[in-house]
Amino acid sequence: MADRTQFGLSAIDSVPLHEKVYLELVRALMSGQFTPGQKLTSRKLAKELGTSDMPVRSAFMRLQALRALSPMPNGSVEVPVISADRFSQLTAVRTILEGSATELATKRINGNNLRAIRRHSSELTLAAREGDIDDYLRKNYAFKFSIYRHCGNEQMIFLIETVWMQVGPFLRNLAMGFEDDLSSILDIDYHEEVVAAIEAQDAARARAAIVRDIDEGAAHILRQARFPGARG
Amino acid sequence: MADRTQFGLSAIDSVPLHEKVYLELVRALMSGQFTPGQKLTSRKLAKELGTSDMPVRSAFMRLQALRALSPMPNGSVEVPVISADRFSQLTAVRTILEGSATELATKRINGNNLRAIRRHSSELTLAAREGDIDDYLRKNYAFKFSIYRHCGNEQMIFLIETVWMQVGPFLRNLAMGFEDDLSSILDIDYHEEVVAAIEAQDAARARAAIVRDIDEGAAHILRQARFPGARG
DNA sequence: TCTGCAATATCGCGATCACAAATCTTGACC
DNA sequence: GGTCAAGATTTGTGATCGCGATATTGCAGA
Numbered sequence: 147m148a149d150r151t152q153f154g155l156s157a158i159d160s161v162p163l164h165e166k167v168y169l170e171l172v173r174a175l176m177s178g179q180f181t182p183g184q185k186l187t188s189r190k191l192a193k194e195l196g197t198s199d200m201p202v203r204s205a206f207m208r209l210q211a212l213r214a215l216s217p218m219p220n221g222s223v224e225v226p227v228i229s230a231d232r233f234s235q236l237t238a239v240r241t242i243l244e245g246s247a248t249e250l251a252t253k254r255i256n257g258n259n260l261r262a263i264r265r266h267s268s269e270l271t272l273a274a275r276e277g278d279i280d281d282y283l284r285k286n287y288a289f290k291f292s293i294y295r296h297c298g299n300e301q302m303i304f305l306i307e308t309v310w311m312q313v314g315p316f317l318r319n320l321a322m323g324f325e326d327d328l329s330s331i332l333d334i335d336y337h338e339e340v341v342a343a344i345e346a347q348d349a350a351r352a353r354a355a356i357v358r359d360i361d362e363g364a365a366h367i368l369r370q371a372r373f374p375g376a377r378g
Numbered sequence: 379m380a381d382r383t384q385f386g387l388s389a390i391d392s393v394p395l396h397e398k399v400y401l402e403l404v405r406a407l408m409s410g411q412f413t414p415g416q417k418l419t420s421r422k423l424a425k426e427l428g429t430s431d432m433p434v435r436s437a438f439m440r441l442q443a444l445r446a447l448s449p450m451p452n453g454s455v456e457v458p459v460i461s462a463d464r465f466s467q468l469t470a471v472r473t474i475l476e477g478s479a480t481e482l483a484t485k486r487i488n489g490n491n492l493r494a495i496r497r498h499s500s501e502l503t504l505a506a507r508e509g510d511i512d513d514y515l516r517k518n519y520a521f522k523f524s525i526y527r528h529c530g531n532e533q534m535i536f537l538i539e540t541v542w543m544q545v546g547p548f549l550r551n552l553a554m555g556f557e558d559d560l561s562s563i564l565d566i567d568y569h570e571e572v573v574a575a576i577e578a579q580d581a582a583r584a585r586a587a588i589v590r591d592i593d594e595g596a597a598h599i600l601r602q603a604r605f606p607g608a609r610g
Numbered sequence: 611t612c613t614g615c616a617a618t619a620t621c622g623c624g625a626t627c628a629c630a631a632a633t634c635t636t637g638a639c640c
Numbered sequence: 641g642g643t644c645a646a647g648a649t650t651t652g653t654g655a656t657c658g659c660g661a662t663a664t665t666g667c668a669g670a
Contacts, residue, residue, distance in 0.1 A: 211443040302471050
């Protein structure tokens with residue numbers, strides 16, 4: 147953050163290189179910058195980033211521990227190819243975890259938190275109307291986690307994040323079928339219902355709304371997207 | 379696995395060193411071989427294992443990505459010190475995930491699977507009567523995962539394993555209060571009720587039994603064990 | 611005995627090198 | 641033109657080295 151010192155100097159950032167590489171890869175993965183199935187090699191990536199391959203290897207280790215990168219038999223890593231089956235499993239886990247988190251959060255949210263959530267909600271609606279899929283996904287992430295953050299269980303948030311790291315890249319396929327008019331994506335988007343339920347302090351309804359949002363989004367992806375193994 | 383070849387030679391195992399180190403650390407962590415708060419340095423561990431520090435660093439990266447090791451501000455890692463708060467959060471997540479997994483598994487288990495589960499169950503009962511806490515924990519792990527394995531959702535199993543890596547070391551504290559007579563641990567152990575519910579194909583009851591088993595075990599630990607920050 | 615401080619040892623981090631296995635390229639031969 | 645094997649290149653893996661920062665130790669003075 148380069149804070150100003152009394153001498154007007156900025157602080158040297160001591161963030162390790164492997165950490166920067168890791169964060170950069172997470173960003174790239176979640177924003178769908180890599181193609182599923184793409185092979186990543188430490189040396190090439192290192193050259194591209196201007197580092198040695200050591201920090202890249204560290205980042206690879208962390209990412210494949212979280213299943214955000216898939217290990218290949220020979221030790222290489224690749225961007226995971228998600229099958230329809232695995233996608234369904236991840237969706238099922240999401241409904242369980244995110245449904246529970248929403249339910250818990252609803253009971254703990256107060257006025258201040260609610261205002262921030264409302265802001266994220268309207269920004270999400272706006273993004274859908276504007277038609278930028280990247281912006282929509284970013285706002286979708288911000289909105290949902292602005293709720294989960296209040297579930298009072300840091301461990302649960304961590305697990306949800308790991309699942310998002312796996313599905314995240316694939317959510318881009320939500321765009322398919324909405325190329326002409328992204329705003330109609332709001333037909334399968336229940337985030338305003340979620341906000342309404344939270345305002346009414348109705349935890350069960352909030353959970354149901356989030357689950358429905360996740361399930362219908364996933365169903366749409368399963369209809370539209372091409373999965374490996376399926377005939378093209 | 380050192381398969382026999384046609385010349386009677388055993389295959390050179392090509393498992394990378396960093397993988398072996400990782401597996402060794404997982405085993406040591408889950409069996410409570412390390413003290414919470416203990417600092418682990420790559421160089422020392424490498425010397426002890428007879429390798430360079432590179433494979434150890436790789437293993438550290440993976441383990442701290444999964445939160446099985448805690449990163450220190452200077453980049454070192456330590457065996458996580460679990461607070462009462464974090465323990466409660468992990469328990470809450472466990473009831474959600476393992477409850478769901480049990481419910482799903484109950485609907486998919488057939489006669490063959492059931493026989494294996496029954497065997498694990500009786501071995502667990504036996505271990506409690508024999509009074510060896512290590513054996514009991516090992517059998518407890520084997521029994522529960524023999525159920526979860528059939529939930530049909532590989533992703534869920536992975537998440538459960540992640541959570542177990544964090545609580546695993548701490549479950550040893552279950553022994554506290556049962557030093558004289560481990561068999562009385564069966565009073566807060568509902569694994570036979572779980573088996574009965576599965577046999578009856580009653581998914582809801584199976585979930586309730588697992589949740590109760592987890593909750594009462596955790597409650598016992600919270601009563602008996604010493605947590606950092608608590609007066610003691 | 612306790613406290614401050616300097617000398618020393620240890621450690622994380624990243625670069626570089628060596629080696630073997632895997633992968634790709636090339637070109638001769640059928 | 642297609643096949644396959646030899647050679648070249650790339651890649652994972654692990655060891656070693658150096659740098660800077662941190663932690664530890666040892667000692668002197670109060």
